Amino acid sequence: MTTIAENWGVHKDQFWLRGEFPAEPVGFEAETGAWNVYGHAESLKTLSDPKVFSSDTARLIPKEMSPEKDQFTEGNLLQMDPPDHKKLRTLVSHAFTPKVVADLEPRIAALTNELLDAVDGADSMELVTHLAYPLPVIVIAELLGIPASDRDLFKEWVDTLLRNSQKRSLIEQTEADRKAAEETREQVTNLVNYLGEHVDDRRKNPREDLLTKLVEAEVDGVKLTQNEVVNFANVLLLAGHITTTMLLGNTVLCLDSHPDEYRRVREDRSLLPSAIEESLRFLSPFALVARATTTEVELGGRTIPADSMLFTWVAAANRDPRTFTDPGIFDPSRAHNPHLAFGRGIHFCIGAPLARLEGKTALNILLDRFPDLRTDPAVPPSFIPSPHMTGVNELQLLLKP
Numbered sequence: 177m178t179t180i181a182e183n184w185g186v187h188k189d190q191f192w193l194r195g196e197f198p199a200e201p202v203g204f205e206a207e208t209g210a211w212n213v214y215g216h217a218e219s220l221k222t223l224s225d226p227k228v229f230s231s232d233t234a235r236l237i238p239k240e241m242s243p244e245k246d247q248f249t250e251g252n253l254l255q256m257d258p259p260d261h262k263k264l265r266t267l268v269s270h271a272f273t274p275k276v277v278a279d280l281e282p283r284i285a286a287l288t289n290e291l292l293d294a295v296d297g298a299d300s301m302e303l304v305t306h307l308a309y310p311l312p313v314i315v316i317a318e319l320l321g322i323p324a325s326d327r328d329l330f331k332e333w334v335d336t337l338l339r340n341s342q343k344r345s346l347i348e349q350t351e352a353d354r355k356a357a358e359e360t361r362e363q364v365t366n367l368v369n370y371l372g373e374h375v376d377d378r379r380k381n382p383r384e385d386l387l388t389k390l391v392e393a394e395v396d397g398v399k400l401t402q403n404e405v406v407n408f409a410n411v412l413l414l415a416g417h418i419t420t421t422m423l424l425g426n427t428v429l430c431l432d433s434h435p436d437e438y439r440r441v442r443e444d445r446s447l448l449p450s451a452i453e454e455s456l457r458f459l460s461p462f463a464l465v466a467r468a469t470t471t472e473v474e475l476g477g478r479t480i481p482a483d484s485m486l487f488t489w490v491a492a493a494n495r496d497p498r499t500f501t502d503p504g505i506f507d508p509s510r511a512h513n514p515h516l517a518f519g520r521g522i523h524f525c526i527g528a529p530l531a532r533l534e535g536k537t538a539l540n541i542l543l544d545r546f547p548d549l550r551t552d553p554a555v556p557p558s559f560i561p562s563p564h565m566t567g568v569n570e571l572q573l574l575l576k577p
């Protein structure tokens with residue numbers, strides 16, 4: 177068996193999910209004006225050398241295509257390079273200690289049970305609506321200190337962002353590109369205005385929450401600006417839920433479509449963490465990360481000029497046959513799984529421990545409560561309609577024998 181992903185309606189550009197791998201691990205795409213990195217070793221190089229592969233990619237995006245630089249990028253860890261990156265990351269790491277994350281376990285378990293109570297006794301459920309979306313968004317909203325009851329509001333904004341996250345040329349913009357950029361700007365503005373009001377409130381009324389910690393935090397004796405607090409909170413809100421929603425849906429789909437593995441994991445829950453890691457490799461939620469070269473550089477046998485946009489396709493690297501034996505096989509017992517789904521190096525996902533904990537806790541409860549859980553063969557899964565993500569958007573499940 178190679179891959180069954182082609183039957184799932186995944187995005188047509190994600191060729192690695194069809195068991196294909198390019199002969200060249202690095203290539204230039206004339207249509208978009210960007211370089212694509214697909215190989216695992218080459219991806220690692222781009223993630224491990226921020227001096228050459230900078231995260232400040234906004235400078236290479238045509239002005240009419242990008243949300244206002246500074247207004248939206250200040251404080252966005254994902255777009256920062258050393259030394260500023262280190263200062264903010266150190267500060268934020270104080271709020272995301274292993275203890276803070278571990279202490280969330282009972283709350284994650286209680287929320288999962290509460291969400292599943294709503295489908296108790298039902299014959300079927302749609303996983304994303306009932307569990308995979310609300311759980312991570314409530315957890316991150318509660319951590320930040322914003323009302324989780326506003327989640328339908330952010331869902332509307334975030335769905336538009338995801339829909340507009342499409343392949344775009346850096347060379348020539350179409351009317352559709354300009355419209356998408358405008359809509360993206362609008363939705364990011366909605367998000368930062370919303371968060372800005374909560375940040376203003378926390379300056380006057382401090383609470384025991386992450387927004388208050390960010391408002392009060394100091395880096396080298398200097399406090400974060402309003403833009404920095406708001407943009408960082410925005411990254412946490414977005415990164416903190418979209419990807420974990422995908423992780424939960426993808427893992428259920430991977431298990432369901434591999435019955436022997438599913439049975440083994442069900443019977444021996446100690447296998448669940450490695451099944452989650454394998455799901456992250458097999459269907460990587462964030463398919464790519466972007467970098468900008470600061471100097472001319474050799475990579476994968478190609479010479480990349482300075483100031484080039486580079487897309488490191490971690491989802492493809494996670495299927496590189498030079499690194500992974502039988503990459504198209506979902507194998508939770510894989511002995512060596514150096515997947516890049518959470519990135520690597522200085523930008524390694526700060527929320528990885530939280531995502532792993534949410535995955536393990538929620539899936540354990542789901543399997544306990546619904547021993548006959550399986551996908552509904554009459555309703556095929558659907559995926560987020562963006563080449564930049566690999567994640568279940570809808571997954572209909574049958575709950576009874």
Ligand code: HEM
Pocket residue numbers: 223231253254255265316411412415416417419420423460461462465466490516517518519520522523524525526527528530531
């Ligand atoms: C960074 C993936 C969950 C917050 C990253 C990066 C990846 C990633 C690939 C590296 C980006 C780069 O190198 O440019 C994922 C996946 C997740 C997940 C697949 C779930 C399955 C979370 C959660 C949070 C979070 C739950 C917050 C609570 C962040 C932040 C960064 C980041 C703040 C930026 C770190 C930095 O630049 O130093 N994530 N993430 N992520 N992630 Fe996650």
